[in-house]
Amino acid sequence: MLHMVDAVFLALSVLTIGSAIVALEIRSLIYGSIALMLTLSGIAGFFLLLDAPFVAMFQLSVYVGSIAVLILFTVMLVRRELIFNKIEDKRRRYAGIGLMLALMLGIGMIIIGSGMKSMETNSPSVDYKKIGEDFLTYYSPALIVMALILASSVIGALTLARREDMTNEQRAN
Amino acid sequence: MSTIAPQFRLSRFVASLFDIIFWVILIFSLVGLPIVFIVLFYIKMPVINGQMLTPYLALTWMADPSRTLPIIKTLIHTTFFHVLAFPGFGFAALLAAATIFVERKFLAKIQLRVGPLYCGKVEGILQLMGDGLKLISKEIIIPAKADKPIFWVGPLLFVGTAGAFVSLIPVARGWVVANPAVGLLAVFATIGFFPIISVLTAWAANNKWTFIGGLRALHQMIAFEIPLILSLLSIVIMTGTLNLSQIAESQQHYWWIVFAPISAIVFFICILAELERIPFDLPEAESEIVAGWLTEFSGMMYGLIQLGTYLKLYAFAGLFTVLFLGGWNGPMVWPPFPADIVTQGITIGPITAKIAGLPLFDQDMLNGTLWFVIKTVGVILLILLPRGVFPRIRIDMLLHTGWYKLIGLAFINIFIALGLLYAGILGPGGLIQ
Numbered sequence: 001m002l003h004m005v006d007a008v009f010l011a012l013s014v015l016t017i018g019s020a021i022v023a024l025e026i027r028s029l030i031y032g033s034i035a036l037m038l039t040l041s042g043i044a045g046f047f048l049l050l051d052a053p054f055v056a057m058f059q060l061s062v063y064v065g066s067i068a069v070l071i072l073f074t075v076m077l078v079r080r081e082l083i084f085n086k087i088e089d090k091r092r093r094y095a096g097i098g099l100m101l102a103l104m105l106g107i108g109m110i111i112i113g114s115g116m117k118s119m120e121t122n123s124p125s126v127d128y129k130k131i132g133e134d135f136l137t138y139y140s141p142a143l144i145v146m147a148l149i150l151a152s153s154v155i156g157a158l159t160l161a162r163r164e165d166m167t168n169e170q171r172a173n
Numbered sequence: 174m175s176t177i178a179p180q181f182r183l184s185r186f187v188a189s190l191f192d193i194i195f196w197v198i199l200i201f202s203l204v205g206l207p208i209v210f211i212v213l214f215y216i217k218m219p220v221i222n223g224q225m226l227t228p229y230l231a232l233t234w235m236a237d238p239s240r241t242l243p244i245i246k247t248l249i250h251t252t253f254f255h256v257l258a259f260p261g262f263g264f265a266a267l268l269a270a271a272t273i274f275v276e277r278k279f280l281a282k283i284q285l286r287v288g289p290l291y292c293g294k295v296e297g298i299l300q301l302m303g304d305g306l307k308l309i310s311k312e313i314i315i316p317a318k319a320d321k322p323i324f325w326v327g328p329l330l331f332v333g334t335a336g337a338f339v340s341l342i343p344v345a346r347g348w349v350v351a352n353p354a355v356g357l358l359a360v361f362a363t364i365g366f367f368p369i370i371s372v373l374t375a376w377a378a379n380n381k382w383t384f385i386g387g388l389r390a391l392h393q394m395i396a397f398e399i400p401l402i403l404s405l406l407s408i409v410i411m412t413g414t415l416n417l418s419q420i421a422e423s424q425q426h427y428w429w430i431v432f433a434p435i436s437a438i439v440f441f442i443c444i445l446a447e448l449e450r451i452p453f454d455l456p457e458a459e460s461e462i463v464a465g466w467l468t469e470f471s472g473m474m475y476g477l478i479q480l481g482t483y484l485k486l487y488a489f490a491g492l493f494t495v496l497f498l499g500g501w502n503g504p505m506v507w508p509p510f511p512a513d514i515v516t517q518g519i520t521i522g523p524i525t526a527k528i529a530g531l532p533l534f535d536q537d538m539l540n541g542t543l544w545f546v547i548k549t550v551g552v553i554l555l556i557l558l559p560r561g562v563f564p565r566i567r568i569d570m571l572l573h574t575g576w577y578k579l580i581g582l583a584f585i586n587i588f589i590a591l592g593l594l595y596a597g598i599l600g601p602g603g604l605i606q
């Protein structure tokens with residue numbers, strides 16, 4: 001008996017994996033990045049299925065809303081010859097597919113062996129306040145480390161973007 | 174004197190009307206009725222209350238208000254009605270369409286012009302309908318070297334995303350299409366799609382003006398999304414929830430604009446930038462880059478983009494109302510329904526109709542909708558106002574405003590909110606509940 005959740009899960013899986021393959025294989029870079037967006041949205045759909053709307057919304061706003069936009073931006077502004085070298089190799093492709101199948105099989109065996117066989121679909125959605133509490137109590141060292149890494153990367157980006165030669169010469173104000 | 178049909182005769186017009194009515198009746202009775210009876214012969218009619226539902230009985234029920242009203246009442250509370258009509262698309266599209274017309278008249282009055290005047294005799298009130306008919310009947314031209322799939326899908330995606338945004342706005346207590354626990358995050362996720370759609374359609378049109386406009390839209394929206402999110406954090410800190418209905422509910426006694434005025438100002442400026450309105454209309458700057466990322470759209474594709482833009486405007490104004498201006502909360506001004514309408518019936522002249530369940534909406538909902546619409550229309554007018562007053566600003570000033578000033582200002586109000594919370598004035602167990 002195919003349940004509603006199973007049907008949605010199958011549809012999402014087909015969407016996510018299909019568009020991931022398209023993102024890798026298609027020639028047009030723009031369509032590739034659109035397919036990547038679909039993949040990331042499909043992952044947000046999985047989070048919704050797993051009763052984690054908080055993570056799903058962040059997946060959408062961060063990955064689709066920001067990172068996919070950055071990729072699109074790069075693809076549109078950088079000249080194609082610079083990032084699109086033709087090193088196609090049949091043997092590499094088959095090796096990649098084989099490696100992926102081996103990895104998938106391995107991970108699948110581990111998951112099936114661990115006893116996680118069914119999904120609880122009727123449980124209430126994860127409370128985001130609980131996530132916040134956990135972050136500020138038990139996982140607070142991780143939060144501090146993340147904050148430090150982010151702050152240092154922001155400072156690094158600002159340092160890289162700072163250009164002394166571009167002072168306001170042309171501007172009227 | 175009409176110039177469209179100079180040979181017009183009223184008598185011929187009436188005669189042609191009678192002609193059409195005659196042929197319709199003739200064809201219906203000779204062809205339509207037999208088909209209806211043949212179809213009825215094969216269809217198994219449902220049995221309701223021991224009576225078989227024949228078309229005759231169905232028509233009788235439809236004519237009897239006491240039997241139809243419960244059906245309508247159930248229909249009003251279905252998701253179908255919510256999505257299509259009241260808090261969803263129909264209501265928002267009505268307000269959006271009214272906004273388009275009001276904008277033209279309002280700007281005209283600001284600048285001492287007359288605005289639309291002739292269409293519809295009274296103050297050009299049919300101008301909008303005329304424009305809509307023109308857009309529908311106009312040819313859709315696709316540039317030869319455009320990327321056709323993205324170019325076709327772009328306007329539809331734009332309207333769809335705007336509709337998704339509209340569905341998150343609560344209009345009255347319990348009247349909202351989608352009410353997720355993480356509503357505000359859903360809003361952020363939804364508005365993240367707009368820059369992608371703009372830049373993709375701009376690229377797909379294969380035109381330098383659209384591409385420059387699209388890149389400008391992308392820069393602008395990304396730059397103003399961060400202060401927009403930060404400015405709303407103070408509201409989240411003070412209410413302790415992300416659900417938009419609960420945020421509106423929490424403002425029964427005072428509006429959040431009292432405690433977060435800087436956030437409100439930052440949010441309002443970000444709204445102007447996200448909507449690409451003057452003074453931030455660089456993506457559509459008509460004197461520099463034709464019409465920006467909308468240059469190549471024609472006919473109903475342009476119409477869809479316009480519809481999406483104004484739906485987005487309504488949704489942002491509604492969001493401002495819900496977050497800062499108390500949403501549907503307001504003094505009860507809607508008169509209560511007299512109880513004897515239901516029990517005694519309505520007497521109109523010689524006829525007394527006794528109708529069960531007549532008030533389709535309760536007083537609370539009507540009052541809430543009234544206040545929500547009043548506040549939202551006020552915010553919409555405030556959003557329209559700069560267009561009549563301000564010039565366009567330069568792109569470096571725009572980015573400077575977004576990345577430096579507004580982010581700093583948004584942080585100030587976050588600290589004010591935290592201070593109010595820790596001083597025990599707001600929040601759970603605070604002085605003001």
